[in-house]
Amino acid sequence: MxxxxxxxxxxxxxxxxxxxxxxxxxxxxxxxxxxxxxxxxxxxxxxxxxxxxxxxxxxxxxxxxxxxxxxxxxxxxxxxxxxxGAPEVGDPRVRIAPRRVHDMTVLPLTRQPGGLQAYKMVIPSRRNDPEPRTHEGYEWLYVLAGKLRLVLADHDLVLGPGEAAEFDTRLPHWFGSADDQPVEVLSLFGSQGERMHVRAKPRTRDAGGS
Missing domain, CATH: 1.10.260.40 (lambda repressor-like DNA-binding domains)
Incomplete structure (x- = not known):
């Protein structure tokens, strides 16, 4: 009991x-x-x-x-x-600690099970060798600082601060540093079928040919 x-x-x-x-x-x-x-x-x-x-x-x-x-x-x-982001002063029993995932530092910003999950990710400069992966879900990326290289199926893009991308993670995808400098990214991830409903999408530009 x-x-x-x-x-x-x-x-x-x-x-x-x-x-x-x-x-x-x-x-x-x-x-x-x-x-x-x-x-x-x-x-x-x-x-x-x-x-x-x-x-x-x-x-x-x-x-x-x-x-x-x-x-x-x-x-x-x-x-x-x-x-x-979670407020600095909160419930001391609930600690949101950063963790390492595929050599990136990932800080969860939400704690609810299921539904959309929000993360802040710091991508190291050495992460620059594409290894596309696939999995169930839908992801939305927003670049906070640095230049993010996003390889998505046949596309090879570079996103700068303030630019965003959303994609079905069943497509082969990989992201890392575009210029050998660290990148800070806000990521929102949902299970298949959950969309972010972003109505205005900034333009992205090609990374000098794919």
Missing amino acids: DEDSHSHDHSHSHDASLADVLSEVGPRLRRIRTQREVTLTALSEVTGISKSTLSRLESGQRRPSLELLLPIARAHQVPLDELI
């Missing part, structure tokens, strides 16, 4: 940590906007998001989503992970 209640509490702490992260997004958005002395009207004009939606997002009535946060991050010129 005690064991069951302990596992139940443990899953609740995961749910609570995600709720805490999401609940911090609204106040953080309002704080960034007021620090920059930007009105809701001005932000609405720049992002194309209605004033009422922006207001509900800041007050916590509207759940944050990528299609809302991406234009706001661009408008404020703030890295996207600053808007959705």
